[in-house]
Amino acid sequence: MVILSKQTSFFNGVPLIDLSKPDSKNLIVNACEEFGFFKIINHDVPMEFISKLESEAIKFFSSPLSEKLKAGPADPFGYGNKQIGTNGDFGWVEHILVSTNSEFNYQKFASILGVNPENIRAAVNDYVSAVKKMSCDILEMLAEGLNIHPKNVFSKLLMDENSDSVFRVNHYPPCSEIEGLNDNNNNNDLIGFGEHTDPQIISILRSNNTSGLQILLKDGHWISVPPDEHSFFVNVGDSLQVHCLFALYVVVGRIFLSFYYRRIKVIR
Numbered sequence: 001m002v003i004l005s006k007q008t009s010f011f012n013g014v015p016l017i018d019l020s021k022p023d024s025k026n027l028i029v030n031a032c033e034e035f036g037f038f039k040i041i042n043h044d045v046p047m048e049f050i051s052k053l054e055s056e057a058i059k060f061f062s063s064p065l066s067e068k069l070k071a072g073p074a075d076p077f078g079y080g081n082k083q084i085g086t087n088g089d090f091g092w093v094e095h096i097l098v099s100t101n102s103e104f105n106y107q108k109f110a111s112i113l114g115v116n117p118e119n120i121r122a123a124v125n126d127y128v129s130a131v132k133k134m135s136c137d138i139l140e141m142l143a144e145g146l147n148i149h150p151k152n153v154f155s156k157l158l159m160d161e162n163s164d165s166v167f168r169v170n171h172y173p174p175c176s177e178i179e180g181l182n183d184n185n186n187n188n189d190l191i192g193f194g195e196h197t198d199p200q201i202i203s204i205l206r207s208n209n210t211s212g213l214q215i216l217l218k219d220g221h222w223i224s225v226p227p228d229e230h231s232f233f234v235n236v237g238d239s240l241q242v243h244c245l246f247a248l249y250v251v252v253g254r255i256f257l258s259f260y261y262r263r264i265k266v267i268r
């Protein structure tokens, strides 16, 4: 199912965390508690790593479907089309899911792109390492903001060799059925990536300047997040919620709820 909507106004209240500022740790804790979602600026992920990966992804997704299918199915890793995950969820999306493990085999993707698999590995590793470093900084600030020792209590979950961290690239292709439609009624039958929480500790999201990302506020309203290709968005996943409910609530008396979000198709 795809939710189709004319772009309505953007929400300007997403908490903003400037990683270069000393008060970030307290702001991160408040954002996790009040919102479960925040935007990161002044991160150290080089734009060069982001652009390199984005251009390889664009090349891959522009390949003929018959070629892309050779890199599938995503069970668990590879190319997937419309079928999101293993729960039968459906979306107007195609994706690549890869392990962040450095031994991952990129041969299938490299053949389609006509490049050496080591080039793809290097591009993914550069990006993923920089994003992991940023994620560890965020998780350590979170522990510090909560006054929990040691400060790597969360970040060690990410650095663990058995960590289930994954790298996913989603592509939301144009939908010929809705092109040219002038939908004033918020026709509810078209969605890119359906409403869900992520099972991980946190999810780090970045997209190009495409709108459609929506988050569910505590009052039950879905609101649209303004896109920003230079920033990352972070959302609280189920594992952090569970950790806080069972371990931290007793100690520090704070609760973080994992966060519902989705991506809709927007008529321009």
Ligand SMILES: C=C1C[C@]23C[C@@]1(O)CC[C@H]2[C@@]12CC[C@H](O)[C@@](C)(C(=O)O1)[C@H]2[C@@H]3C(=O)O
Binding pocket: 084, 085, 086, 087, 089, 097, 166, 168, 196, 197, 198, 199, 200
């Ligand atoms: C629709 C779904 C796909 C997903 C499991 C879920 O029910 C909700 C979270 C999705 C997600 C997002 C992050 C990762 O890409 C992923 C592998 C995960 O752990 O949670 C996917 C799941 C998936 O593709 O199976």
Ligand SMILES: O=C(O)CCC(=O)C(=O)O
Binding pocket: 168, 170, 193, 198, 205, 207, 213, 261, 262, 263
């Ligand atoms: O498109 C997005 O920004 C969200 C994608 C998403 O929720 C996911 O991959 O888990």
Ligand SMILES: [Fe+2]
Binding pocket: 196, 197, 198, 203
């Ligand atoms: Fe997600």
